[in-house]
Amino acid sequence: xxxxxxxxxxxxxxxxxxxxxxxxxxxxxxxxxxxxxxxxxxxxxxxxxxxxxxxxxxxxxxxxxxxxxxxxxxxxxxxxxxxxxxxxxxxxxxxxxxxxxxxxxxxxxxxxxxxxxxxxxxxxxxxxxxxxxxxxxxxxxxxxxxxxxxxxxxxxxxxxxxxxxxxxxxxxxxxxxxxxxxxxxxxxxxxxxxxxxxxxxxxxxxxxxxxxxxxxxxxxxxxxxxxxxxxxxxxxxxxxxxxxxxxxxxxxxxxxxxxxxxxxxxxxxxxxxxxxxxxxxxxxxxxxxxxxxxxxxxxxxxxxxxxxxxxxxxxxxxxxxxxxxxxxxxxxxxxxxxxxxxxxxxxxxxxxxxxxxxxxxxxxxxxxxxxxxxxxxxxxxxxxxxxxxxxxxxxx
Amino acid sequence: xxxxxxxxxxxxxxxxxxxxxxxxxxxxxxxxxxxxxxxxxxxxxxxxxxxxxxxxxxxxxxxxxxxxxxxxxxxxxxxxxxxxxxxxxxxxxxxxxxxxxxxxxxxxxxxxxxxxxxxxxxxxxxxxxxxxxxxxxxxxxxxxxxxxxxxxxxxxxxxxxxxxxxxxxxxxxxxxxxxxxxxxxxxxxxxxxxxxxxxxxxxxxxxxxxxxxxxxxxxxxxxxxxxxxxxxxxxxxxxxxxxxxxxxxxxxxxxxxxxxxxxxxxxxxxxxxxxxxxxxxxxxxxxxxxxxxxxxxxxxxxxxxxxxxxxxxxxxxxxxxxxxxxxxxxxxxxxxxxxxxxxxxxxxxxxxxxxxxxxxxxxxxxxxxxxxxxxxxxxxxxxxxxxxxxxxxxxx
Numbered sequence: 001x002x003x004x005x006x007x008x009x010x011x012x013x014x015x016x017x018x019x020x021x022x023x024x025x026x027x028x029x030x031x032x033x034x035x036x037x038x039x040x041x042x043x044x045x046x047x048x049x050x051x052x053x054x055x056x057x058x059x060x061x062x063x064x065x066x067x068x069x070x071x072x073x074x075x076x077x078x079x080x081x082x083x084x085x086x087x088x089x090x091x092x093x094x095x096x097x098x099x100x101x102x103x104x105x106x107x108x109x110x111x112x113x114x115x116x117x118x119x120x121x122x123x124x125x126x127x128x129x130x131x132x133x134x135x136x137x138x139x140x141x142x143x144x145x146x147x148x149x150x151x152x153x154x155x156x157x158x159x160x161x162x163x164x165x166x167x168x169x170x171x172x173x174x175x176x177x178x179x180x181x182x183x184x185x186x187x188x189x190x191x192x193x194x195x196x197x198x199x200x201x202x203x204x205x206x207x208x209x210x211x212x213x214x215x216x217x218x219x220x221x222x223x224x225x226x227x228x229x230x231x232x233x234x235x236x237x238x239x240x241x242x243x244x245x246x247x248x249x250x251x252x253x254x255x256x257x258x259x260x261x262x263x264x265x266x267x268x269x270x271x272x273x274x275x276x277x278x279x280x281x282x283x284x285x286x287x288x289x290x291x292x293x294x295x296x297x298x299x300x301x302x303x304x305x306x307x308x309x310x311x312x313x314x315x316x317x318x319x320x321x322x323x324x325x326x327x328x329x330x331x332x333x334x335x336x337x338x339x340x341x342x343x344x345x346x347x348x349x350x351x352x353x354x355x356x357x358x359x360x361x362x363x364x365x366x367x368x369x370x371x372x373x374x375x376x377x378x379x380x381x382x383x384x385x386x387x388x389x390x391x392x393x394x395x396x
Numbered sequence: 397x398x399x400x401x402x403x404x405x406x407x408x409x410x411x412x413x414x415x416x417x418x419x420x421x422x423x424x425x426x427x428x429x430x431x432x433x434x435x436x437x438x439x440x441x442x443x444x445x446x447x448x449x450x451x452x453x454x455x456x457x458x459x460x461x462x463x464x465x466x467x468x469x470x471x472x473x474x475x476x477x478x479x480x481x482x483x484x485x486x487x488x489x490x491x492x493x494x495x496x497x498x499x500x501x502x503x504x505x506x507x508x509x510x511x512x513x514x515x516x517x518x519x520x521x522x523x524x525x526x527x528x529x530x531x532x533x534x535x536x537x538x539x540x541x542x543x544x545x546x547x548x549x550x551x552x553x554x555x556x557x558x559x560x561x562x563x564x565x566x567x568x569x570x571x572x573x574x575x576x577x578x579x580x581x582x583x584x585x586x587x588x589x590x591x592x593x594x595x596x597x598x599x600x601x602x603x604x605x606x607x608x609x610x611x612x613x614x615x616x617x618x619x620x621x622x623x624x625x626x627x628x629x630x631x632x633x634x635x636x637x638x639x640x641x642x643x644x645x646x647x648x649x650x651x652x653x654x655x656x657x658x659x660x661x662x663x664x665x666x667x668x669x670x671x672x673x674x675x676x677x678x679x680x681x682x683x684x685x686x687x688x689x690x691x692x693x694x695x696x697x698x699x700x701x702x703x704x705x706x707x708x709x710x711x712x713x714x715x716x717x718x719x720x721x722x723x724x725x726x727x728x729x730x731x732x733x734x735x736x737x738x739x740x741x742x743x744x745x746x747x748x749x750x751x752x753x754x755x756x757x758x759x760x761x762x763x764x765x766x767x768x769x770x771x772x773x774x775x776x777x778x779x780x781x782x783x784x785x786x787x788x789x790x791x792x
Contacts, residue, residue, distance in 0.1 A: 025440045038634050042620050043732055044421045044536050045559075070632035089720040089759075090633065096762025102632060106761055139540045140440050144557060147540075161540060163441075206616075213618070214610045220602075222609070222619055224438050236466035236498060237486065238434050324485040336439055363485075365502055366492025 001076055003177055004032050005353075006057050009169035013054045016165050019133035022121065023050040024141030027334035028166045030262055033062050033079040035072050040141065047117040047146060050079065051124050061124035063117055066109070073104035082108050083120040118146045122153035136162025171331055171339040172353040177263065178377050181332065181355045184221065184260035185375040185386035188267045191215040192254050193389065195228075196271045199252060199396050202245050205230055209241035212256060221258035225266060225336065229253045234369030248274035251368040255361070257336075264336045266357050267387070268373035271394040284370050284393045286319035287360040291372045291391060294328060294342075294360070299382045300352045304342045307350075315360055329358040332375060354378040397472060399573055400428050401749075402453050405565035409450045412561050415529035418517065419446040420537030423730035424562045426658055429458050429475040431468050436537065443513040443542060446475065447520050457520035459513055462505070469500035478504050479516040514542045518549040532558025567727055567735040568749040573659065574773050577728065577751045580617065580656035581771040581782035584663045587611040588650050589785065592667045595648060595792050598641050601626055605637035608652060617654035621662060621732065625649045630765030644670035647764040651757070653732075660732045662753050663783070664769035667790035680766050680789045682715030683756040687768045687787060690724060690738075690756070695778045696748045700738045703746075711756055725754040728771060750774040
């Protein structure tokens with residue numbers, strides 16, 4: 001059930017010269033511990049950290065507010081040293097038999113309250129003899145006042161910004177991550193089909209959005225990304241569902257994906273009720289062929305910039321001669337945009353274990369938006385697609 | 397349609413000695429401009445800012461990535477000076493008639509690309525003659541590297557952390573905010589009823605969660621907070637829906653709320669299938685009476701600590717003599733926890749226009765979780781409750 005790619009995180013720490021890293025964003029906290037610290041997932045500001053020492057990554061520590069302690073007691077949390085801060089009252093029936101998660105919650109509540117998050121973190125660092133070490137701190141989730149306070153509590157430590165080290169580690173997925181990402185992508189794919197099932201002349205973008213999101217929930221996911229655009233509205237990059245109605249022959253664009261067990265989906269498909277415009281058909285075919293050409297090329301060792309070039313060149317040759325993009329895909333994981341970014345300036349190569357969204361969208365104001373996006377894992381010698389549906393234009 | 401309480405933000409800026417403020421979290425960006433910068437709502441790291449000068453708050457500026465430009469072109473965005481950074485290709489059909497949002501998108505795409513977010517922000521600051529001013533920057537959303545770069549680009553400005561100024565402003569809601577918060581709370585209330593409608597012996601927490609979230613979506617909301625616990629599992633503070641089944645007589649606890657037009661809900665109710673345990677009935681009555689006692693006391697000028705004391709004392713007297721809490725409620729708005737926090741140490745008073753969640757939860761490991769939470773606006777002489785349902789224990 002481990003999510004973290006320990007070897008990759010260690011190699012990232014080594015490259016950056018770090019003795020330990022501290023996760024602070026929701027994604028990195030979950031990644032390095034299994035702890036889903038709800039309050040920081042749904043708000044900005046609540047603090048949760050995970051300390052991972054390079055010398056022994058299994059000797060990690062979680063810092064959490066007492067108000068999230070039951071989530072830190074979850075069986076999915078593999079880190080055993082949990083340090084809490086803040087008051088929160090939970091009573092207990094004397095002598096009651098408790099199930100595992102509640103018994104663990106009680107045990108953690110009986111331990112020391114460190115008072116504030118940084119006192120708890122500094123304690124965990126000192127207990128591991130790292131008070132004079134070089135510590136990489138994920139600078140995106142820690143509040144600046146707490147960064148300052150941590151530096152005060154550890155005057156001999158060197159604190160270094162390290163969000164890029166986590167991003168580096170997260171790029172190569174573990175089997176558990178691939179399994180969750182596959183299911184997440186498939187939920188999105190099934191949800192597009194559910195939305196297209198109710199698509200008809202006069203139905204609204206909101207009708208499509210509701211059908212999409214409810215299917216995602218029925219399948220065990222939660223809504224996150226939802227761009228639903230009909231006709232010329234689909235040319236808006238992030239088109240949000242409105243009361244605009246489907247008209248015959250107009251393209252419906254979906255750029256969508258929820259979350260399944262914390263892992264994101266991001267896929268795109270298009271449908272049309274009735275007879276589509278011939279130019280839309282030609283353009284859609286071009287972006288489809290371009291996307292599949294990119295997917296065919298992906299295997300370990302191939303440069304992402306070469307795949308970018310091939311995709312753009314293919315779309316141009318197949319029917320959109322003026323096609324331009326700044327990227328044609330990206331990694332995906334706990335975050336919707338993991339490494340690598342499939343862009344012309346990127347010198348990275350694909351590696352086994354990456355999970356990639358490949359996309360060739362086309363937006364034309366005054367006409368329509370067209371977008372295909374598949375998600376796949378990079379395998380030893382090619383790719384393993386997560387998709388259920390073909391990316392072709394779906395005629396209704 | 398203005399969300400921002402301009403007078404309150406100005407008074408916060410004056411108290412803090414600021415010539416301007418820069419919003420950087422999703423909540424504060426939406427609050428000060430109407431701009432819903434999707435990428436930062438669903439990820440950590442994407443940058444969007446709003447500059448609001450104290451001398452003329454109507455002369456504000458939005459900074460956004462080009463990839464979000466269509467959302468900045470939305471009719472709900474009241475700020476006119478929009479500055480973008482980064483490449484993103486959107487084509488246009490020559491001579492096509494464009495609807496308002498797309499025409500505005502095209503206009504913004506035709507303007508300058510500032511290259512990076514801080515260059516765009518520094519430009520907006522300099523254009524207003526504020527290059528040597530005291531500028532409050534919302535330190536939670538801006539990446540530390542961009543804070544540093546902003547300081548470099550504005551060597552004569554004084555940059556001050558200012559997230560607390562936004563929190564101060566957001567505490568007193570505008571009519572548009574109250575309208576959205578009312579609807580958001582009512583969607584949550586209707587969604588609890590929808591979940592209780594399918595509650596029966598053998599149904600699971602997941603069944604309740606799915607029914608709840610789908611109703612939220614049908615009513616135009618999106619899921620955010622979902623704690624669903626049956627029986628002894630309900631004693632876990634943040635209980636997440638599992639395959640645990642409803643048994644007769646066991647309490648079902650909901651602590652839930654989605655988002656409606658970006659505004660949060662957070663309410664709590666309890667139900668039971670069959671005959672409840674007499675102690676649960678007595679305890680539930682106590683927390684209900686305590687919550688309503690608190691609500692009865694709330695009006696402008698009343699100290700939040702006095703309401704805290706009265707609520708706790710009432711719950712103790714009515715049936716839970718050992719009742720302890722660190723707070724019995726909080727503000728709510730774009731963020732799930734706005735000011736004030738209804739805590740014993742808080743010297744603030746209630747003010748007209750606050751929107752408040754009042755809650756008296758009780759968690760007992762080995763027994764159950766019980767929680768009631770209402771949402772209401774503070775009016776000139778009392779409160780305006782947003783709730784549809786009574787907080788009483790719902791017998792099924």
